Amino acid sequence: MAMTYLEAVRETLRQEMRRDARIIIYGEDVGVRGGVFRATEGLQEEFGEDRVMDSPLAESAIVGTAIGAAINGLRPVPEIQFADFIFPAVNQIVQEAARIRYRSNGTFGVPMVIRAPYGGGIHGALYHSQSIEAFFAHVPGLKVVMPATPYDVKGLLAASIEDEDPVLFLEHKGAYRSIRGDVPDERYLIPLGEAEVKREGTDVSIISWGMTVNSSLKAAENLAKRGVSVEVLDLRTIRPLDTEAILETARKTGKVLVVHEDNLTGGFGGEVSALIAEHALFDLDAPIRRLAGPDVPAMPYAPSLEHAFLVTPEKIEAAAQELAAF
Amino acid sequence: MAKAKGKAAAKKQVDGGLSTERLHEMYYHMVMARALDERCWVMNRGGQAPFVISGQGHEAAQVGTTMAFDPARDFLCPYYRDLGVVLAFGVTPREVMCGLLARANDPSSGGRQMPSHWGHAARRIITGSSPVATQILHAAGVALAARVRGEDTVAAAFFGEGSSNQGDFHEGLNFASVHRLPVIFVCENNGYAISVPVSKQMAISSVAARAAGYGIPGVEVDGLDPLAVYQATEAAVARARGGEGPSLLDVKVVRLTSHSSDDDQRSYRTAEDLAAERAQDPIPRFRSWMESQGIWDDPQEQQLMTRIKGEVDDATEFALASPVPDAATLLDHVYAP
Numbered sequence: 001m002a003m004t005y006l007e008a009v010r011e012t013l014r015q016e017m018r019r020d021a022r023i024i025i026y027g028e029d030v031g032v033r034g035g036v037f038r039a040t041e042g043l044q045e046e047f048g049e050d051r052v053m054d055s056p057l058a059e060s061a062i063v064g065t066a067i068g069a070a071i072n073g074l075r076p077v078p079e080i081q082f083a084d085f086i087f088p089a090v091n092q093i094v095q096e097a098a099r100i101r102y103r104s105n106g107t108f109g110v111p112m113v114i115r116a117p118y119g120g121g122i123h124g125a126l127y128h129s130q131s132i133e134a135f136f137a138h139v140p141g142l143k144v145v146m147p148a149t150p151y152d153v154k155g156l157l158a159a160s161i162e163d164e165d166p167v168l169f170l171e172h173k174g175a176y177r178s179i180r181g182d183v184p185d186e187r188y189l190i191p192l193g194e195a196e197v198k199r200e201g202t203d204v205s206i207i208s209w210g211m212t213v214n215s216s217l218k219a220a221e222n223l224a225k226r227g228v229s230v231e232v233l234d235l236r237t238i239r240p241l242d243t244e245a246i247l248e249t250a251r252k253t254g255k256v257l258v259v260h261e262d263n264l265t266g267g268f269g270g271e272v273s274a275l276i277a278e279h280a281l282f283d284l285d286a287p288i289r290r291l292a293g294p295d296v297p298a299m300p301y302a303p304s305l306e307h308a309f310l311v312t313p314e315k316i317e318a319a320a321q322e323l324a325a326f
Numbered sequence: 327m328a329k330a331k332g333k334a335a336a337k338k339q340v341d342g343g344l345s346t347e348r349l350h351e352m353y354y355h356m357v358m359a360r361a362l363d364e365r366c367w368v369m370n371r372g373g374q375a376p377f378v379i380s381g382q383g384h385e386a387a388q389v390g391t392t393m394a395f396d397p398a399r400d401f402l403c404p405y406y407r408d409l410g411v412v413l414a415f416g417v418t419p420r421e422v423m424c425g426l427l428a429r430a431n432d433p434s435s436g437g438r439q440m441p442s443h444w445g446h447a448a449r450r451i452i453t454g455s456s457p458v459a460t461q462i463l464h465a466a467g468v469a470l471a472a473r474v475r476g477e478d479t480v481a482a483a484f485f486g487e488g489s490s491n492q493g494d495f496h497e498g499l500n501f502a503s504v505h506r507l508p509v510i511f512v513c514e515n516n517g518y519a520i521s522v523p524v525s526k527q528m529a530i531s532s533v534a535a536r537a538a539g540y541g542i543p544g545v546e547v548d549g550l551d552p553l554a555v556y557q558a559t560e561a562a563v564a565r566a567r568g569g570e571g572p573s574l575l576d577v578k579v580v581r582l583t584s585h586s587s588d589d590d591q592r593s594y595r596t597a598e599d600l601a602a603e604r605a606q607d608p609i610p611r612f613r614s615w616m617e618s619q620g621i622w623d624d625p626q627e628q629q630l631m632t633r634i635k636g637e638v639d640d641a642t643e644f645a646l647a648s649p650v651p652d653a654a655t656l657l658d659h660v661y662a663p
Contacts, residue, residue, distance in 0.1 A: 024474060050474050056504055061463055061497035068467020071452055072401065073475060076467075088493070096460050104445050104453040105436030106659035140660050164662035 001183060006176040008150035008183050009039045009115075012157045013077065015187060017047055020075060023161060026053035027062055027079030027115075036081060037117060037176055063089040063114060067097050070112040075161055083118035083170060084130045084298075097166040098141030112167070113160045118146075119172040119211050119261055121310050125301035128173075131262035131293070133210075136168050137239045137271070143167040143192055144239045148213035150181040152236055155190030163192060172211035179214055193240035197249065201231035203324045205249040207272055208259040209235040212311055216259055219316035228324045238268050243275055250276045254285035255323050261311050264292040286326035291319045344393075344556065346621045352393060352414075352552055353616065354630065356385040356609055359410035361634045362419055363583075365642060366426050366441070370587045374646075375426050379442045381407040383582035384514050386608035387547075388484075389414045390555025391512050391577070394563050395482060401468045403452045403461035403483045406442040407514060411484060416449045419637050423645035430651045437651045459485055459492035462511060466498050466572075469507035480566045482510040487576075488519025490533045499574065503540040506571035510562045513574065514549065516581035521594040534576035542572050549577035550608040580606050 003011065017023045025040055031054035034041030044052035055062050059080055066076035080086045086093070097110045120129030137144050145160055145167055147153045153171070160167040198213060199220050206216040213234040220230035233249045235242060250256050256276055258269040269290040276288055291311060293299070299309045344352070363382050369375040381388060388410030395402065397415050404411045409422065421433050425444075428437035434445040434453065445453030452468065454461050465483035472479035489495055490513055502509050513533045517524045530536070537544025543565070547558045555577055562573035580603040584591040591600070616622035 053505075056497070056500055058493075058497040058500065060494055061466075061501040064460060064463025064494060064498070065467035065470055065501055068403075068452070068464035068469070068481070069471040069474075070467070071464065072468040072471035072479075074471045091457055092460060092463065092494075095455055095457050096464070099455065100453055101662065102659050103435050103439050103443070103455065104447070104659075105432075105434075105438060107433070107447040108445065108453050109662055143661075 001185065002180055003150055003183050004177050005150050005153055005171070005179040006037060006039060008153040009157065009171060010041060010043070011183070012154045013040065013043060014046065016158055016161050017043065017051065019187070020161070022073065022075040023077060024051045024053070024069065024074055025077050025079065026055045028055060028057050028081045030054060030079050035079065037173070039115070040079070059085055059089040060092050063092040063097065066112050066114070067092060067100070067110050070110045071108055075111055077113045077115060077161060080114060080116040082128050083116040083132045084127045086116055086132060090135075093136070093142065093166070093168070094139050098139045101165065102141055109164050110166045111164050113157070113169050114167070115169045115171060117173045117176070118170045119174055120299040120306065121174045123301065123303070123306065124173065124299070126298035129299035131260065133170060133238055134262055134266060134268045137268050141165065142239065143237060144170065145192060145237045146170045146210035147236060148175070148198070148210055148234050149179060150183045152190060154183050155188050156192070156236060158187060159189040159192055162189065167192070170210065175211050175214065190236070192237045193242055195233055195235045195242035195245035197231060197245070198234045199230065199232040201229040202253060203229045204255045204257060204320050205231045205233060205253040206257045206259055206316065206320060207233045207235065207246060207249065209238055210261070212259045212261050215311060215313045216316050218313035219320060222313070222317050223320055223324075226321075228321060230320055246272060246275060247280050250280045251283040254283055255326065256284070256288045257316070257320050257323050258288065258290045259311060259316055260292050262293055263295050264290060265295050267292050286323055289319060289323050291316060343560070344553070348393070349616060349621060352389055353612060353622070355389040355410060355414045356552065356612065357630060358419065358634055358637070359385045359388065359413055360609055361638050362422055362641070363409055365638050367583075367587065369426065369642070375441065377440055378426070378587040379406050380583040380586070381409045383516065383580035383603065383607065384549070385410045386552040386612060387514050387549035387555050387577040387579045390552035391482070391484070391559040391575070394556055394559035395480065397450065399477070399479050401450045401452060401465070401479060401481045403454065403465040403468070403481065404444045405454060405458065405461065405485050405489070406456070407486070408444060408484050409442065412444050412446065412449070412451055415451060417444070417446055417451065419641035420644045421446070423641040424648050427645045427648070428650065429645055429648035431648050459489040459494040459498075461485065462489070462498035463494050463501070465509050466502040466507055469502065469509040470505060472508065478567065480508045480510065480563050482512055484512045484514060486519065487513055487515040487517070487524055487533050488522070488527060490536060491527055499537070499540045499542065499572065502572040503542045506569065508566035509572045510559065510566060511572060511574045512559070513576050514579050515576055516579045518581055518585070520585045520589060521591070532576055534574060537574040542574060544574040544576060547575055547577045549579035550606055550611060552608065552612055582607065
């Protein structure tokens with residue numbers, strides 16, 4: 001059935017909680033209020049306060065206690081209300097959750113999914129708009145999942161909850177209500193680490209993840225009308241990374257545009273570019289191009305400034321067209 | 327056992343709480359912790375162990391608290407000084423020495439972590455790290471899961487007074503008290519965070535006072551008296567099992583060694599201070615008390631020392647003969663297989 005990205009999050013949580021009593025949800029405002037974005041609406045009514053809990057406003061506690069709960073047999077799905085607020089919990093995520101399996105020589109694990117809404121274009125300004133994936137994609141032991149569509153939300157969220165290792169599940173706030181799609185009723189899993197070609201093409205490859213996949217698809221549609229055939233590869237998870245899919249599309253079209261909303265320098269696009277340069281340089285017909293947020297500390301509030309920051313379908317279209325003409 | 331009043335209280339324990347056998351067990355763990363710790367320093371100074379971090383002076387606090395928990399159902403989150411904790415919860419001297427020498431069969435980490443970063447899945451001791459106070463949240467989470475799963479489990483986090491300045495300490499006590507979780511927070515307060523004295527760490531005289539901010543009991547305990555420690559912990563555990571929520575124990579101990587093998591506390595503590603602390607060593611004190619109760623004598627002491635030396639020698643030889651980790655395992659256990 002057709003539903004929004006947000007509904008896909010909620011219905012997947014509901015479906016998973018019905019089948020697995022080990023799943024608990026907690027975070028700021030997720031209980032009675034059902035989350036500031038309503039992602040957990042109705043879940044406390046259905047599953048009770050023991051399984052859907054409001055927590056104190058303290059991100060390190062939310063993640064740190066979830067680690068303990070995961071070690072003691074639960075499948076916690078804590079929510080960080082905005083990805084921008086995850087930084088007080090970085091020590092628990094990076095130094096603890098991500099390192100526990102390795103440092104214990106495989107004797108402990110942390111099966112936990114941290115959900116966090118990320119991204120801008122929603123009048124969120126500096127502290128409600130950030131894309132944080134590059135900080136965490138650097139960390140071995142952690143998985144970073146960034147779905148673009150309601151269908152992928154369902155399969156990836158279920159797979160993340162089933163995963164034995166800590167997963168950072170980043171949901172784009174702009175996608176919550178603006179992106180709709182068909183989602184089957186039955187349960188299905190999308191393996192973490194498998195990219196998907198969302199649109200086939202032959203002239204230029206756009207490689208992206210999260211919300212900018214949707215913007216890239218719009219750009220590709222417009223370019224098709226002008227005779228430019230664009231392939232769009234959705235990485236879906238950036239750690240683990242589907243390196244084969246990246247190299248395959250790079251070799252196929254010979255022209256690669258990497259698109260992300262996070263700012264350019266040190267962004268994950270650099271990793272994708274380096275990978276292609278290392279393994280597929282002689283298959284390229286043009287320099288790899290990156291289109292990303294500008295190198296400013298974060299997204300400003302005023303609509304004029306916010307719009308100027310965003311990686312829009314128009315900007316993607318222009319960059320891809322330029323690349324096609326190279 | 328301290329002074330006349332303590333004697334009566336301890337006597338009551340002998341009768342009602344801890345049997346003579348348990349008291350001997352308590353003393354055994356304390357002496358074993360000290361003997362192993364001293365052996366670690368010998369190995370360090372002899373060039374066989376690059377790093378040692380010590381618990382000397384904390385033994386009564388560590389063994390006294392740990393014996394109040396149930397190894398079959400409780401979980402402990404110790405910190406790097408807690409040799410006495412892990413021994414009293416079932417970790418063997420051989421396992422400790424394999425950790426010191428970073429052998430493949432080190433149960434904490436297979437030689438991946440520095441020594442004394444305890445963890446032992448079979449002994450319900452949760453893996454710890456070097457950044458302090460993080461384990462306080464893990465213990466609260468373990469207790470949360472226990473409650474959701476309907477298990478009669480109490481969790482404990484151990485840490486130093488320096489850790490009580492960390493955000494995770496405050497977030498953990500707050501979270502646990504809001505949800506009335508069965509968790510005990512044990513501060514082993516030795517007065518120093520490496521070189522920084524407690525007077526420069528906090529503007530209050532006691533870590534226990536911090537409990538008031540979370541609406542939970544904060545109890546100051548003489549950490550040189552294993553029976554006082556045991557009683558205080560037993561009361562906190564009973565409270566937790568009874569659904570009354572967490573407690574904070576501020577267990578005052580002495581630090582008889584430098585922070586670690588890379589530190590020299592003579593550079594920031596006076597000779598008088600160090601001598602005064604040495605005079606308060608909890609181990610001879612507990613032995614004297616047992617003798618005064620007529621439950622310990624010289625032949626028993628001699629016998630114990632012989633046994634412990636044999637076990638420490640055995641542990642050392644076992645670890646030295648154990649394989650080092652195969653370099654081919656470097657990439658193992660990043661993710662589940």
